Amino acid sequence: MFRRFVISGILIWCALGASARTRLHYGGTLRLEVQGDPWQGPDGIARRLTMDGLTQLDIAGTVQPALSSRWESQNDDHRWQFWIRSNVQFHDGTPLTADAVALSLTQSCRYRCPWTKVHAVGQSVVFTSDLPTPDLPSQLAQAKFLISHQNAQGTLEGTGAFRPAGFPHGVMVFTANDDHWSGRPFVDTVEVRPRRSIRDQWMDMGIGRTDVVEVPPEMLRQAGQQHLTIVASRPGNLLLLQIENTGPLANPQIRQAIALAVDRNALSNVIFQKQGEITAGLLPSALSGYGFLFSCDRNLNRAQELRSGATPPQLTLAVEDGNAAMQLSAERIVLNLREAGFKVQLAPVGGKTEADIVLRQIHLETNDPRAALDEIAEDSEQHVSINGTDIASIYRAEKDVLATYTVVPLLYLPRAYAISERVRDLRLAVDGSPLIADAAIEDTK
């Protein structure tokens, strides 16, 4: 019956006003601004746009296939085999091969790698390690293990959802990769304006010059007051003190006294505007489930007791990242330590190498408790030994690390972005990085 229909009506598309919101549209340009260098560090969004890992984490933190279509653990997690997805090409057209993957991983990890050896076997990559690595698939999703290869000009090429397309007028331009193995991204182009201060980012957002800007945790409340639309991650940035265990701080009792003297509540309430999660454990509570077993309470009397009779010489506290909130946190910690009888001074910016205590942040990229503990231990240069596969083994390993008092967890902080009304479905990965390829622009027809 329908076959008989012949179109005779003339459509008046603009007659009915605003339309409903529908599935995500394709097309358009997404503009975002960042403080740092988009190619550097775990926050480097350009790397996430242009490169893929062997695995990836979904929003819930579950490991999913990426450049590896499947994998298998062998020999009690001492050997892992990852099969490389077929028909994938780097942006310059070079096919992705197991050899290229093995070479990329070898070059990206030269020290404290989660494997002893990585090599290609046919269309698969084999990792071997002296110790069992049950969390290797989760670890391989980290930004540092993204796969790339060097083209003839010496530039790194990835397989990611976007290709670098130039740097005109201080704006990095990335265009959609139509042949991406996970499907073409929704937007045609992403423009990244690097090295913009938060103030400038917010100003640009106010005049409609950008779609995505960064919101530091201490400014989340302010962003809410300004009615900005916010997407925030679970607290995944660990603020911690890293304490030397040599020289004046060789005595573990002194280090314990420092840990007991710090007032986490004040840091959270005053500086980070209650946007963080107070922690005395290395893993966030949502990940471990046992965070409450580590006491966050400040105990000045006990700190003074432990310190008495062993007053160390002048100590220096430095901040690894020189932003204002970190600097303020360091100043408050110095006051806390002085209240416990320590002679502490704040090192000038850039004085990290000579400091006895360093205030720093570790960016957690995984949602697997074991992989997360490994990641934190590696980043903070701690030795961790997890004997067993159950959660109780992870707890014991974490407890052992904390008992050295060379690392003192303080707060877990979220990552957040403000987005314009044009942006739809911008979500954050489990590590807080924005999933640009899955977002769309609303005004695109």
Place this chain on the structure above:
Amino acid sequence: MQRPRYNPRKPMISVRRLLRIALAVGCIGAVFARAAAAADRTQPVADLARQIAAFAGPGPAKLTMRNLSSLNAEEVPFIRKMLERDLRGYGIHVSDTDGATVIRVTLSENATGGLWVAEVQEGTEVHVAMIPVSLGPATHTQTAAGITLRKSLVWQQKEPVLDTITLQSGDSRRMFVLEPRKIVSYTIASDTWTKEQEFPITHSRPFPRDLRGRLLEEQGHLFDAYLPGVLCTGTQSENSLTVSCTDTDDPWPLSGPAVPQKAFYNPTRNYFTGLLAPGFATQLPPFYDSTVLPRPNGVAMLFNGIDGKIIMIENNTMKLVAGVRDWGSDLVSIRSGCGSGTQVLVSGSGAAPMDSVRAYEIPGHEAEPVSPPLGLDGQVMALWPSENGASATLVVHTETEQSQHYEVYRVSALCN
């Protein structure tokens, strides 16, 4: 396929009776569910008691228990009672008085599920025991007035689901679940679906993001699975199932065999191109979904354009439908027997984390809601007609901070 039928007068009473019966069955079910949930805790409680006993010797002990997890608070006293009973088996007698042994139990949870932690303190020494626990599935209920949409859970899993189909062959029933990478067959025994086989979906081109796919029962073989640029065919010969997939641009069926209209799907996007088969003189604009609507003078077709506008083609004319501001991308018509006999089920905006489905009728060219929105705990991913045309298959993606899963519902309408 059942023939369309009109709403008979008498069955209204039967429907009320049915509702009462359903309510009673629901209550009984809830009681059994609670009992089953309590039974599920027996093993973890026993394990925890065993671990506690390994640290605490026989004698009196003070027990405290707190719940930091999403576990129903009503369960906590039962768990405590079970734990006290199990501890007695090890000679540990729980009392309220302060003793040498203090046992602090925390019902917590982490990224993978529940975690019960016991701190056993004797003097200054504290030992810790931990037991991972399944928190169990959440329960879903839904009530409404007017025409009532009812959803019944058919299936749920962590991996994405595009569509499901249940096929009866003789005495055996099979369910096929279409996932982005594979088709999985399940057989039923004692009301439990058991995985039978997995069939990988082979394709040479990458699938688009926002992947859509549809399973359809076919004459001559079991089913066809339509995916962007790919057609998979499921066949059964004697006792073996086979699924073969080929790259193809064949058009997808838009409706049942009564109106054999097909449309071409864009293999790199999430919508139909607008080109129909059999075709017309003019190509339609791209659309997300389409459905057939019985009308007094035949049938009309609704097309949900990618710009959110709804086109109705009826009696050789194409018109815009008004009153569709709240419509999302997915629509399907079901023969409910209520009201005009057929309603269009439409997804909500799809933008909010909590989506909905609502029934509409279109007497002229303006859509009128005829049911309250059926609230959902997540976002509508697919809404396809079911095999009999009287209900729809709804796929909902729910996600929490800890997990995400896909739920497949059968949605039908009840006449009030």
